[in-house]
Each structure stands twice: as structure tokens, then as C-alpha cells.
Amino acid sequence: MGLVALPAGRHEGLRLSIRLSAGMIARFESSQMMFKQSRLRLPLTVYLLVATALGWLSLHLDGRFRTETGLVHTFYRETDSASIPLFRRTSRGIDLDFLEDEPSLPRRSFRVQWKGVWHLPEARLIDIYAGGDDRVVVRVDDRVVVARDAARGMHTIAERVALDAGFHRVVVRYEQYGGDFGLNVRWARAGEVPRSFESASIFPERPDAQLKANRRLATLRRVAGAVWLVPPLLFALWVGWPHALRAGRRVFQSWCDRSRLAWRRWRQEGDRPVPWSAEPTARQKRALQFLYVVVVVGFLGAVGQFYRPGTGFTYLIFFGEEFQERTLSTVEAVPHYVHRRGSFGYDGQFYAQLAVAPLLDDPGLQDALDSAPYRARRILFSWTAFALGLGQPGWVLQAYALQNVLCWVILAWLLQRWLPPARFRNFALWFACLFSHGMIVSVQRSLLEGPSMLLIVLGLLALEHRRTIVAAGIVGLSGLGRETNLLVAAALAGSGGWSARARARAFVAAGLVAVPLLLWFAYTYSVYGSLDLEGGGNLTMPLAGLWQYWESTLGELRMVGWASRARYSLLALVSLAVQAGYLIWRVDWDDHWWRVGISYCALMLLLSINVWEGYPGASTRVLLPMAFAFNVLLPQSRYFWLLFVFGNLTVVQSLADLGMPRLV
Known part of the structure; x- marks a missing residue:
């Protein structure tokens, strides 16, 4: 039985109608997509403007009003109190590392003083560690906490002080008379590992008037960061979490399969009889x-x-x-x-x-x-x-x-x-x-x-x-x-x-x-x-402590x-x-x-x-x-x-x- 062929005109008409239908569907989908994009364009523009403005405002105010931290660091050429300081600046730590960076400074017969205001958020027992060659004295609130010299011994010792919540005046004075020089001044919460004063909340002068402003600046920084991070994250979760979940599942399953296969091959290779593994x-x-x-x-x-x-x-x-x-x-x-x-x-x-x-x-x-x-x-x-x-x-x-x-x-x-x-x-x-x-x-x-x-x-x-x-x-x-x-x-x-x-x-x-x-x-x-x-600050950001320990070691x-x-x-x-x-x-x-x-x-x-x-x-x-x-x-x-x-x-x-x- 033979097939009946359609007339050429009717066949062309069918093709034309299919082509017109496909074009209409494509235009409809395109207009629908443009409609969705137009709905998203305005909120996205507003979001970017607000986030950018908040970020700029945070950076600007932070650079303008943020309180300086550190200690007033003064260096004297001689050890007597009447000597004229060679420099006075603000530094974060209490150490002699600056001598390596400035070879023009004297290495003998000099005096260094660090002075600052230490803020404690709550009352605590604090261990103050100090040792130095030739003399170091640590004062807290005008009271000598640790004093080390040739007569008392120059090795590092610790003394415990009870400090109330609030501000405390800290003064560290180091004197070098001749020979080698060395200084070790640290602090710790009672019984914990000593740490440098860079980790303490110390200011060159008492920042009473600026503490409230600092708290507001910190809040603004958090808000600016949240505005940049949270909406994109929520949008990504809303739109892409099913795809991400499926992709993550595939990646994890693939990793497990590869590991299991590699493990099986390794065990098979390792189970081969060798002289030292005989029964x-x-x-x-x-x-x-x-x-x-x-x-x-x-x-x-x-x-x-x-x-x-x-x-x-x-x-x-x-x-x-x-x-x-x-x-x-x-x-x-x-x-x-x-x-x-x-x-x-x-x-x-x-x-x-x-x-x-x-x-x-x-x-x-x-x-x-x-x-x-x-x-x-x-x-x-x-x-x-x-x-x-x-x-x-x-x-x-x-x-x-x-x-x-x-x-x-x-x-x-x-x-x-x-x-x-x-x-x-x-x-x-x-x-x-x-x-x-x-x-x-x-x-x-x-x-x-x-x-x-x-x-x-x-x-x-x-x-x-x-x-x-x-x-x-x-x-x-x-x-x-x-x-x-x-x-x-x-x-x-x-x-x-x-x-x-x-x-x-x-x-x-x-x-x-x-x-x-x-x-x-x-x-x-x-x-x-x-x-x-x-818990004594035993946990931190992933890999931060491990990386620091590798570096120090x-x-x-x-x-x-x-x-x-x-x-x-x-x-x-x-x-x-x-x-x-x-x-x-x-x-x-x-x-x-x-x-x-x-x-x-x-x-x-x-x-x-x-x-x-x-x-x-x-x-x-x-x-x-x-x-x-x-x-x-x-x-x-x-x-x-x-x-x-x-x-x-x-x-x-x-x-x-x-x-x-x-x-x-």
C-alpha cells in the first residue's frame, strides 16, 4: 500500500504555521524573562547603592574617629632620668625588636619606657611576666609589680595582681648598662599561657570620651559587613540551594567512591605476601x-x-x-x-x-x-x-x-x-x-x-x-x-x-x-x-592557631x-x-x-x-x-x-x- 503525499502548498503552510508558533513562544518567554529582570533591577540597584554607602561611611568614620591603640614608646640615650628622649611614638608591643630595624640607635647605656592605659572589661587575676638584661620594672597603677635586675636576678618571673574592671595605668621601664641586652615582658590571665601585650586592650591615653563612639563604629562595621554578605547569601540559598545540594552530594559521593577504590587497591597491593609479613x-x-x-x-x-x-x-x-x-x-x-x-x-x-x-x-x-x-x-x-x-x-x-x-x-x-x-x-x-x-x-x-x-x-x-x-x-x-x-x-x-x-x-x-x-x-x-x-580561649578560627604555631616553630x-x-x-x-x-x-x-x-x-x-x-x-x-x-x-x-x-x-x-x- 503506498503512502499519500501532501500537496506542496499544504505542506509549506504547515511549516509556516509551526515556525510562527515557535516564534510567538520564543517572544513570550523573552518578554516574561524581561519582565522578571525588570522586577529585579530596581531592588538590586537600591541594594548596591545602600551597601556601597554603608561600606564607604564605615571606612570613612573608622579612619577619622577610631581610637589609637598601643603604648607611648620613649627611647633615651642614657639611663639617667634627665636624659633627652631620642624619639617618642606609639607602638603595639613591649620588646626590643625595634633595635634591629634601626641600627643607628645605641645598643648600650640606654633606657626605654612604655606607658599606656590598660582596659579590662571585668575584674580578673592577672599574671605579669618580666625579665631583662640589665634592669626592668613593671608598674601597674603606680605600684611596682615586677622588678628584675642583677641583684634580684634577671631571669623571667611572674607576679599575680588582682585588677578591677576598668582602666589601669601601665608603665614598663627598661635600662641597659652594658654588655648584652634582652627584655621579656608578657601577661596572662591567671594560670594561662603568657602572651604579648599586643593582644591587650591598651591605649596611649585614657579614651573615656571615645569608648561610646568606638562601640557605635564597631556596630556600624558589623552592619555594613552584614549588608554586603547576608542578602547575597540568602538569595543564593533561595535560588541555588537545590542545585548546590545535588552538586555537593555528587562531589561527596564521587570523593567517597574514589577513596574507597584507592583504599581497596592499596589494601590489595599491601596484602601481597612479603617476607616480613608471613604468618x-x-x-x-x-x-x-x-x-x-x-x-x-x-x-x-x-x-x-x-x-x-x-x-x-x-x-x-x-x-x-x-x-x-x-x-x-x-x-x-x-x-x-x-x-x-x-x-x-x-x-x-x-x-x-x-x-x-x-x-x-x-x-x-x-x-x-x-x-x-x-x-x-x-x-x-x-x-x-x-x-x-x-x-x-x-x-x-x-x-x-x-x-x-x-x-x-x-x-x-x-x-x-x-x-x-x-x-x-x-x-x-x-x-x-x-x-x-x-x-x-x-x-x-x-x-x-x-x-x-x-x-x-x-x-x-x-x-x-x-x-x-x-x-x-x-x-x-x-x-x-x-x-x-x-x-x-x-x-x-x-x-x-x-x-x-x-x-x-x-x-x-x-x-x-x-x-x-x-x-x-x-x-x-x-x-x-x-x-x-x-575555656581559656582554646578555640579560634579554623587553621589560625595551627598556622601560627608552624610559623613560630x-x-x-x-x-x-x-x-x-x-x-x-x-x-x-x-x-x-x-x-x-x-x-x-x-x-x-x-x-x-x-x-x-x-x-x-x-x-x-x-x-x-x-x-x-x-x-x-x-x-x-x-x-x-x-x-x-x-x-x-x-x-x-x-x-x-x-x-x-x-x-x-x-x-x-x-x-x-x-x-x-x-x-x-
């Missing part, structure tokens, strides 16, 4: 078990060196001479070791005193602790020491000093679940966990990280046995020891599926995690009227060389970088240890310089769970030793601290 014989396994026992016995022997006749193991608590006058009377009456030579001691001395008064009912705690609300939040291991010591102050102090040792031994036993004595590599990883710098410092100074790590391991053990509620209870309890322990709750997420029963269990688990700490916060607030949630190594103690900071930074990089690259959401490790990896990015400072500082203790997760997850592959060595460099310092020869 050990029964004799080799017995030898490894013997090694485990030898390490535990050796550790206990090393701890024995801290015993002192008459005071027992209280050497480990690190009571400092500078805090002795403020110690609780019940602790004062008990024999305990006090570190001399002007030592401020360490944090363990505060938690040990809390162990003697675990209900915060001793009125002397407010003065005995550097920050009573802050320390009282971390009460758990003071309670355990009180229980182990049966409430007797002498026994309580000994129990507090030794509970880190007990936790270390229990951890040595529990870790064999993941790192059994079957291969030498397991032994190396087990050893690296137990002798990581954070773990050993916690033992040596009776801190909270060792017992916290034990609770974290117990929580993960409960999770592996599918005891989610038990694990949540352990995590919630650990939050009373350190708030950061609650990061382990990441291991609980999604562990029970999405059924109604699983959601109910998750709700109960969340309550068990959060409620203990909230209840204790409420009790602490009822006692002290404050929670001190700032590398700078000190360039100036002093490898003999500087900054080499230990470098070892810690490299180890933490390797641990974090490995955990970021190795994606395994189903693994509880990985969830814990990646949570602390995120915390590492937020730590401020107050946590990083030291040789190394508190970072190795705060991030101890990340070190454990790294070692537990490290694969038995041909890349093992490279990752193992660079991820555990701090073990070198730990062994040296326990009395072994220093390797670096």
Missing part, C-alpha cells in the same frame, strides 16, 4: 606476648622513679611553689611533693584539690584554683580519686596521682583486642599508642587525658558489641572528665539504622550523652554563678638551630599532620575508630595558639584519640613503616621523658 609461628607469638609483658613491667619500673619517701607519688601531681599559699588547708595538712624554684606547677594540682572536695563545698576552692568554674566542670576523675582514696585526703592524693598509671595498664590490656600479640607490627602500633606523647604527659603530670582515653576505648568496645545505650552512657560520663570527650558521640551516629525503634534508641542515647554534663553545669553554676565557657628553628627545643614541636606537628592526612584520605564511615579520629581531626583545625604553644604544647594531649585511631586503623601494608614512623615521632620525646637516652 608468625607459635614460638614467635609467645615471644611477642613476652614483649608485651616486658613493656608493661618496664613502664611500671619507670613510674617507680617518681616515688619520694614521705610524699609517695604526689610528685606526679606537680604542685607548684607559687600556688602553695593558696592551697586548700586539707591538702596543706597532708604531706605532698611541691616543685620549687618558683614553679607554677601544672593543671593536675587543681583537679587533685577538687578530689579532696568533690562536691565543691569547700569555700577555699575559689582561691585555690586558678579558675574554679572552669576546673570544676571537669570533675569526673576527681570523683574517682575520692572514691579510690575512700575520702581520706592523704589516700585521695595518692589515688589521684596513680589513677593515670592504672588507666595505662588497663589500656595496655584492652588494646590487644585490636592489636593482638600476633605480629611485630601489632606490637609496634600497641607500643606507639601507649607511649604517645599525650599519654605519657598525662601520666607524668596526673592529667585527664589518660583516664579519658580509657573511657573512649570502653565506649568503642561497647559499640562493637552493639551495646549502643551502654556506649552512650560511657560517652556521657566521659564528658564530665573533659568536654571534648563528647566528640566520641560521632561514633554513635547512624549505628542503629533508621527504623522507629532505632530512632527511639538514638533519642535515648543522645540524652545519655548530653544530660550528665548539662546537670553538672547547672550545679556548678549554682555554686559559682559562672561556667567560664571561654620554624622561625625558632631558623634562629637557634636544631639544638632548640622547638625540634620537639616540629616532631609533634609532623606526626599530627600525618595522622590527620591519613584519616582524611582513608574514608570509612562504618568504622567507629575512623569516626572518632576524623572528629578530633576537625578539632585540630580549631585549636588556638594557647593549646599549641609549648615544646610541644597541650595539642598532643587534646588530640590523643586521633593518635590512637591512626594507629588502630593503620593497615598491614608495604607502606606501613613509612606511615608508622612519621605518624609517631613524638614517641621519641616520651621515652626521653621516662629516663631513656634522647635520640634527637
Whole structure:
């Protein structure tokens, strides 16, 4: 049967009608788009004009009225008071760095004075640090706080002063008579890490009339910034969030797939038989078990060196001479070791005193602790020491000093679940966990990280046995020891599926995690009227503290060389970088240890310089769970030793601290 052809005229007419229809649709869509654009043009123009005007006004007023900060810095050629100043200007810090920038200034027989007005928003105990070659005097409100010279000693010491809220006159006078010159003047909130005066709110003169204007300028700056940022962000979220969500999901899924594929390939390559990874014989396994026992016995022997006749193991608590006058009377009456030579001691001395008064009912705690609300939040291991010591102050102090040792031994036993004595590599990883710098410092100074790590391991053990509620209870309890322990709750997420029963269990688990700490916060607030949630400024913008610590460490190594103690900071930074990089690259959401490790990896990015400072500082203790997760997850592959060595460099310092020869 043949097809019937349309007449040419009718065919052309159909084409013409289709073309006309398409043109009309295109013109309609174009007119609709122009209508929408015309509706957006006016609000967009008004927004840009207002935002530009506010930004310009903020910059103009800020440059015109903003109060100058810093100290009046005066330099004299001679040390006598009648000498004429060579210059007088405003500077931010109190140091002698300006001599390097101005070689024409004399290096001997000169005097420098810094004078300013220090504003404190609230009453605080302040530590003033000062030391100098040849003489330095620090006055606050016309009262000498610190004076150092050849007769008194030129090394840096600290004095504590109580300052009310408001303005305080600060004068620092430095004199150089001959020979070398040097100056170190810093300040800190009581018990915290000293910092330069650049971080303080100091003005050349009392700015009473301008404070209100400054507050208004600050408000205007915030409003101008919000006007530029918030509307575009809201518009982008309104228009593009579905597309962004889909794109983000695709990117994340692609990253997970690539990581999983790379991980599988790496494991397959690493699982190839190699001479050193052959299955050990029964004799080799017995030898490894013997090694485990030898390490535990050796550790206990090393701890024995801290015993002192008459005071027992209280050497480990690190009571400092500078805090002795403020110690609780019940602790004062008990024999305990006090570190001399002007030592401020360490944090363990505060938690040990809390162990003697675990209900915060001793009125002397407010003065005995550097920050009573802050320390009282971390009460758990003071309670355990009180229980182990049966409430007797002498026994309580000994129990507090030794509970880190007990936790270390229990951890040595529990870790064999993941790192059994079957291969030498397991032994190396087990050893690296137990002798990581954070773990050993916690033992040596009776801190909270060792017992916290034990609770974290117990929580993960409960999770592996599918005891989610038990694990949540352990995590919630650990939050009373350190708030950061609650990061382990990441291991609980999604562990029970999405059924109604699983959601109910998750709700109960969340309550068990959060409620203990909230209840204790409420009790602490009822006692002290404050929670001190700032935590000593331990958190900051992402990467800010880490970047600053890298800069200071590398700078000190360039100036002093490898003999500087900054080499230990470098070892810690490299180890933490390797641990974090490995955990970021190795994606395994189903693994509880990985969830814990990646949570602390995120915390590492937020730590401020107050946590990083030291040789190394508190970072190795705060991030101890990340070190454990790294070692537990490290694969038995041909890349093992490279990752193992660079991820555990701090073990070198730990062994040296326990009395072994220093390797670096």
C-alpha cells in the first residue's frame, strides 16, 4: 500500500504555521524573562547603592574617629632620668625588636619606657611576666609589680595582681648598662599561657570620651559587613540551594567512591605476601606476648622513679611553689611533693584539690584554683580519686596521682583486642599508642587525658558489641572528665539504622550523652554563678592557631638551630599532620575508630595558639584519640613503616621523658 503525499502548498503552510508558533513562544518567554529582570533591577540597584554607602561611611568614620591603640614608646640615650628622649611614638608591643630595624640607635647605656592605659572589661587575676638584661620594672597603677635586675636576678618571673574592671595605668621601664641586652615582658590571665601585650586592650591615653563612639563604629562595621554578605547569601540559598545540594552530594559521593577504590587497591597491593609479613609461628607469638609483658613491667619500673619517701607519688601531681599559699588547708595538712624554684606547677594540682572536695563545698576552692568554674566542670576523675582514696585526703592524693598509671595498664590490656600479640607490627602500633606523647604527659603530670582515653576505648568496645545505650552512657560520663570527650558521640551516629525503634534508641542515647554534663553545669553554676565557657580561649578560627604555631616553630628553628627545643614541636606537628592526612584520605564511615579520629581531626583545625604553644604544647594531649585511631586503623601494608614512623615521632620525646637516652 503506498503512502499519500501532501500537496506542496499544504505542506509549506504547515511549516509556516509551526515556525510562527515557535516564534510567538520564543517572544513570550523573552518578554516574561524581561519582565522578571525588570522586577529585579530596581531592588538590586537600591541594594548596591545602600551597601556601597554603608561600606564607604564605615571606612570613612573608622579612619577619622577610631581610637589609637598601643603604648607611648620613649627611647633615651642614657639611663639617667634627665636624659633627652631620642624619639617618642606609639607602638603595639613591649620588646626590643625595634633595635634591629634601626641600627643607628645605641645598643648600650640606654633606657626605654612604655606607658599606656590598660582596659579590662571585668575584674580578673592577672599574671605579669618580666625579665631583662640589665634592669626592668613593671608598674601597674603606680605600684611596682615586677622588678628584675642583677641583684634580684634577671631571669623571667611572674607576679599575680588582682585588677578591677576598668582602666589601669601601665608603665614598663627598661635600662641597659652594658654588655648584652634582652627584655621579656608578657601577661596572662591567671594560670594561662603568657602572651604579648599586643593582644591587650591598651591605649596611649585614657579614651573615656571615645569608648561610646568606638562601640557605635564597631556596630556600624558589623552592619555594613552584614549588608554586603547576608542578602547575597540568602538569595543564593533561595535560588541555588537545590542545585548546590545535588552538586555537593555528587562531589561527596564521587570523593567517597574514589577513596574507597584507592583504599581497596592499596589494601590489595599491601596484602601481597612479603617476607616480613608471613604468618608468625607459635614460638614467635609467645615471644611477642613476652614483649608485651616486658613493656608493661618496664613502664611500671619507670613510674617507680617518681616515688619520694614521705610524699609517695604526689610528685606526679606537680604542685607548684607559687600556688602553695593558696592551697586548700586539707591538702596543706597532708604531706605532698611541691616543685620549687618558683614553679607554677601544672593543671593536675587543681583537679587533685577538687578530689579532696568533690562536691565543691569547700569555700577555699575559689582561691585555690586558678579558675574554679572552669576546673570544676571537669570533675569526673576527681570523683574517682575520692572514691579510690575512700575520702581520706592523704589516700585521695595518692589515688589521684596513680589513677593515670592504672588507666595505662588497663589500656595496655584492652588494646590487644585490636592489636593482638600476633605480629611485630601489632606490637609496634600497641607500643606507639601507649607511649604517645599525650599519654605519657598525662601520666607524668596526673592529667585527664589518660583516664579519658580509657573511657573512649570502653565506649568503642561497647559499640562493637552493639551495646549502643551502654556506649552512650560511657560517652556521657566521659564528658564530665573533659568536654571534648563528647566528640566520641560521632561514633554513635547512624549505628542503629533508621527504623522507629532505632530512632527511639538514638533519642535515648543522645540524652545519655548530653544530660550528665548539662546537670553538672547547672550545679556548678549554682555554686559559682559562672561556667567560664571561654575555656581559656582554646578555640579560634579554623587553621589560625595551627598556622601560627608552624610559623613560630620554624622561625625558632631558623634562629637557634636544631639544638632548640622547638625540634620537639616540629616532631609533634609532623606526626599530627600525618595522622590527620591519613584519616582524611582513608574514608570509612562504618568504622567507629575512623569516626572518632576524623572528629578530633576537625578539632585540630580549631585549636588556638594557647593549646599549641609549648615544646610541644597541650595539642598532643587534646588530640590523643586521633593518635590512637591512626594507629588502630593503620593497615598491614608495604607502606606501613613509612606511615608508622612519621605518624609517631613524638614517641621519641616520651621515652626521653621516662629516663631513656634522647635520640634527637
